[in-house]
Amino acid sequence: MFNRIGVLAFHGDVIEHIETTKNASKNLHLDIEVVPVRAKDIIHTLDALIIPGGESTTLHKLCEREGMWEGMKKIKNIFGTCAGAIMLAKVVHHKTADQKTLELMDIEIDRNAYGKQTESFEKNIQISLGNINAVFIRAPKIKKVGKDLEILARIKKEIVACEQRIGDSYYLATCFHPELTSTVFHEYFIKQVYRI
Numbered sequence: 462m463f464n465r466i467g468v469l470a471f472h473g474d475v476i477e478h479i480e481t482t483k484n485a486s487k488n489l490h491l492d493i494e495v496v497p498v499r500a501k502d503i504i505h506t507l508d509a510l511i512i513p514g515g516e517s518t519t520l521h522k523l524c525e526r527e528g529m530w531e532g533m534k535k536i537k538n539i540f541g542t543c544a545g546a547i548m549l550a551k552v553v554h555h556k557t558a559d560q561k562t563l564e565l566m567d568i569e570i571d572r573n574a575y576g577k578q579t580e581s582f583e584k585n586i587q588i589s590l591g592n593i594n595a596v597f598i599r600a601p602k603i604k605k606v607g608k609d610l611e612i613l614a615r616i617k618k619e620i621v622a623c624e625q626r627i628g629d630s631y632y633l634a635t636c637f638h639p640e641l642t643s644t645v646f647h648e649y650f651i652k653q654v655y656r657i
């Protein structure tokens with residue numbers, strides 16, 4: 462079987478996501494091709510897409526410029542980290558006037574909710590998927606989730622990771638950067654994508 466996962470590769474932690482996805486698939490003994498995505502012609506060949514953190518306004522503009530926007534909405538499995546989570550959200554607080562998101566996930570998210578870049582932090586969290594050191598870089602906060610969403614991680618009361626299944630689509634969002642510290646979330650995502 463042909464397995465291919467793409468990583469949106471305009472800016473942000475592209476290399477880290479590619480490496481972490483490769484390591485996660487190795488850990489799961491799966492043969493997955495992990496490819497950078499910068500153009501629309503590759504989109505229909507993907508089983509899943511990972512949208513890295515970075516700057517959601519920039520990601521939106523570059524995806525529009527490359528004519529990828531509508532195609533991205535049709536990808537069945539998407540994992541968004543930080544700015545990537547913003548890209549997935551139906552409702553975004555503090556977005557710029559011309560900023561658009563894919564509006565695929567039933568979440569309400571607040572951009573830059575912890576403050577400036579200097580307010581970035583790391584935190585060890587214990588969740589059902591395991592222990593992970595979560596790195597928050599000018600992160601958003603998930604303010605609200607729809608009733609059919611599953612919450613995967615919280616810090617105190619704040620939701621910092623969640624997932625949604627709609628029909629045969631699957632979306633996963635984290636406010637932090639799991640690609641920097643562990644393969645746990647990437648392994649989990651791969652398992653959902655290939656239903657293993």
Ligand code: GLN
Pocket residue numbers: 513514515516517518542543544545547572573598599600601
């Ligand atoms: N502040 C960024 C945004 O609004 C997200 C930061 C990140 O991805 N680390 O898009």
